[in-house]
Amino acid sequence: MSAPCRIAPDRSTPPTYEGVCVTPLVPDGPACGHSSGELRSADAVDAWIAAHAGVTAHAHYRRGPREPVTAG
Numbered sequence: 001m002s003a004p005c006r007i008a009p010d011r012s013t014p015p016t017y018e019g020v021c022v023t024p025l026v027p028d029g030p031a032c033g034h035s036s037g038e039l040r041s042a043d044a045v046d047a048w049i050a051a052h053a054g055v056t057a058h059a060h061y062r063r064g065p066r067e068p069v070t071a072g
Helices: 042-056
Strands: 008-009 015-022 061-065 069-070
Touching: 015 042, 042 061
Parallel strands: none
Antiparallel strands: 008 069, 015 061
């Protein structure tokens, strides 16, 4: 069995944010899956979602932070 590992926030790196379009392309089919990539703020993700929705009329998204961590 491996030794316990301590997971802690990595305060030397700022968090990033990402949005993903989860709108189905056809009923009960796969989601669009287009991603904003890693962005520096939640506002930037909201702007990406608004732009993607404006071009595609897609209406369903996931968005959230990505927190850097250290393990040791």
